[in-house]
Amino acid sequence: MKPINVGLLGIGTVGGGTWTVLTRNQEEITRRAGRPIQITAVADRDTERATSLTGGSVKVTGDAFEVVRDPSIDIVVELIGGYTVAKQLVLEAIANGKHVVTANKALLAVHGQEIFAAAQAKGVMVAFEAAVAGGIPIIKAVREGLTANRIDWIAGIINGTTNYILSEMRDKGLTFADALADAQRLGYAEADPTFDIEGVDAAHKITLLSALAFGIPVQFDRAHIEGITKLTAEDIRYAEELGYRIKLLGITKRKADGFELRVHPTLIPSKRLIANVEGVMNAVVVKGDAVGATLYYGRGAGAEPTASAVIADLVDVTRLHTADPEHRVPHLAFRADQLSDTPILPISEVESAYYLRLRVQDRPGVLADITRILADQGISIDAMLQKEPSEGEQQANIIMLTHVTREKQVDAAIVRIEGLDSTVGAVTRLRLEELNG
Amino acid sequence: MKPINVGLLGIGTVGGGTWTVLTRNQEEITRRAGRPIQITAVADRDTERATSLTGGSVKVTGDAFEVVRDPSIDIVVELIGGYTVAKQLVLEAIANGKHVVTANKALLAVHGQEIFAAAQAKGVMVAFEAAVAGGIPIIKAVREGLTANRIDWIAGIINGTTNYILSEMRDKGLTFADALADAQRLGYAEADPTFDIEGVDAAHKITLLSALAFGIPVQFDRAHIEGITKLTAEDIRYAEELGYRIKLLGITKRKADGFELRVHPTLIPSKRLIANVEGVMNAVVVKGDAVGATLYYGRGAGAEPTASAVIADLVDVTRLHTADPEHRVPHLAFRADQLSDTPILPISEVESAYYLRLRVQDRPGVLADITRILADQGISIDAMLQKEPSEGEQQANIIMLTHVTREKQVDAAIVRIEGLDSTVGAVTRLRLEELNG
Structure with a gap:
């Protein structure tokens, strides 16, 4: 069967790993994908290194736009990173009807909506398994x-x-x-x-x-x-x-x-x-x-683990290449016309348990003041550790774990605790999650 | 869009979970799949219970063959289990051009080749995520x-x-x-x-x-x-x-x-x-x-975790429903004409490290005899624990971990060790795997 032609933008760590793994496991990958997946063009600033890595067997260019405009390329793999040139390249690849595989989390996190909409309109896939947690699918x-x-x-x-x-x-x-x-x-x-x-x-x-x-x-x-x-x-x-x-x-x-x-x-x-x-x-x-x-x-990183995800996307795209775009897996898991506008909450409205560490003067009544403030804000204490002062010291460390509460309540309590005469310096606050399934 | 019609064979634990989750999460599942997935027929020996569970909203029958022959059904979900009737039902569903989703690991492990070949010939999918490790994809x-x-x-x-x-x-x-x-x-x-x-x-x-x-x-x-x-x-x-x-x-x-x-x-x-x-x-x-x-x-089990896998398969089949069968993900990951005939090795040829526990007479020279036998078989010892006899006892426990070796070498050594006068009873042998990635 006719091979799928891939244009690789950037042959650094991950690009090099992609080249290596695709070459080494070519036979198994073809048995899975149903047709050979081959890199036929590579763009990299260092054309000499790119030529030496690929053994002179593919087209090498210093101009990535040449690859995204090459009519023989079916899928563009973007491994350049960053927001600017990478964005232009991805959008131009899409405009030229090419599928895109990318590891660029920054680009997608910031410009994802624009890129996915362009891909949707053009009926091509943008796959990004490598953008999160490297080789973990x-x-x-x-x-x-x-x-x-x-x-x-x-x-x-x-x-x-x-x-x-x-x-x-x-x-x-x-x-x-x-x-x-x-x-x-x-x-x-x-x-x-x-x-x-x-x-x-x-x-x-x-x-x-x-x-x-x-x-x-x-x-x-x-x-x-x-x-x-x-x-x-x-x-x-x-x-x-x-x-x-x-x-x-x-x-x-x-x-x-x-x-x-x-x-x-x-x-x-x-x-x-x-x-x-x-x-x-x-x-x-x-x-x-x-x-x-x-x-x-x-x-979550490294040449071959990340290449594992890039190539899994290449196999996916190859398998779904001919499918009706309406029936492919949606870019963002839900169909593009079915996204919800429920908002992301501001951090002050987030609920969590908290770890609080404070340094206090070691004298009677201090703990009572602090626990009173917490109670006023509706915060209940789950555990406490008091580290007595070393000899000669006048200050003790208090560490508390709270039950789940809203962040703004904790922040209000901290302002009041830091205002107490007996409190030394700032309160350290960390969030705590039970993560029980 | 026209719903996908599902026929459910068996509405016990997993079937009931599938009904519950599909009903509860209908809105989100439709947003993902692109069209509603609805159970329109249920077969179960206990028709009364099936009717009560489904609230009388779907066709209920005691005869599962009625469902696999129903022309309005697109996908058959087989949750009956076992090898006999389940096999007939799956093969007849395939013959009738229906996709199959099953949790039946026994059926596929034993009759998988026959079932996948039938599906391949007919151009339908057999999905079985629920057959291994429940809800884990x-x-x-x-x-x-x-x-x-x-x-x-x-x-x-x-x-x-x-x-x-x-x-x-x-x-x-x-x-x-x-x-x-x-x-x-x-x-x-x-x-x-x-x-x-x-x-x-x-x-x-x-x-x-x-x-x-x-x-x-x-x-x-x-x-x-x-x-x-x-x-x-x-x-x-x-x-x-x-x-x-x-x-x-x-x-x-x-x-x-x-x-x-x-x-x-x-x-x-x-x-x-x-x-x-x-x-x-x-x-x-x-x-x-x-x-x-x-x-x-x-x-790995339970009503809703297993239902999670069954429904994921339903969504997959729905998404790939209209795709050219040649371009779908192969049943067994590799294309059917690309399976390898490399054999499964007999257990005697397997390589592993071993844990050996033996009970011996507590007297001089015993350990020398044992280690000599192991050395003769080319087995090297990684760690040893000797449990001294309790007061009044004449016997000690010896526990050894070996380096990786071939199983037949270990078996030969055990026969000889059990033949020693000083060895009491049988040698306990367990395999040990480092599992380092």
């Missing part, structure tokens, strides 16, 4: 495997860099800065790690999962984002004492009046499977009303 | 999510009953018989639990996964099957001391000269995520050459 699971369910929530460790840093902080008692330096030395964090450590990358991904789960548009600008830069080894240790691990989670939840969409460090009970996902590994828990909680675990 | 993951990979192995906890029994034996130090009785009392084990505790159910499931992973025919008769009935709390405890948990695993592996296909109690390092899957939960690890190890976890 989580998009397929949510979009096709759990279609029976009203999805209640999704919570995921979807950034390997930060999970590696948090694992190191816990294992070795390192500070954030030292763990980050280790991660950079080992190649798990980039020279400029901002997008990872500030939670932006995780927010791109949970934004996409949120749309897929709930049938709402992609709305990155509504996501609440907190990274891990302010986490201390001390909080990780106290959480541990109370039976919790701290993970950077992307969370999206269905509520009566809207959807929650947020990324932040989160306490999770240690006994949950996802709390035991360590190092650069990723895992996503999806809670559906029929299936209960299901968990998906694997490598 | 593991078939979709293997068949569509990991298509880039040469799959190296799959190992799964795919029977909730036995995992519950093993969890209880470990947690509470119960005997197998007591844990089984508990499971029966709680409804986690059937009155006749043979298929579960002897590993037959798990073997049906791993046989299906094996075909999907490697592109080979479904070959249940080649599976090696051992259940958990002979496991003792003592072995579970010793394994724990050595850093392992014992789980009933379905395992299938690619080897140079064929494929392994086996079900048996297995030691797994305690730190692996899958070793911490407790109670009735299921989990499957799939190791691909590109993606590494990925894990899928969730409820």
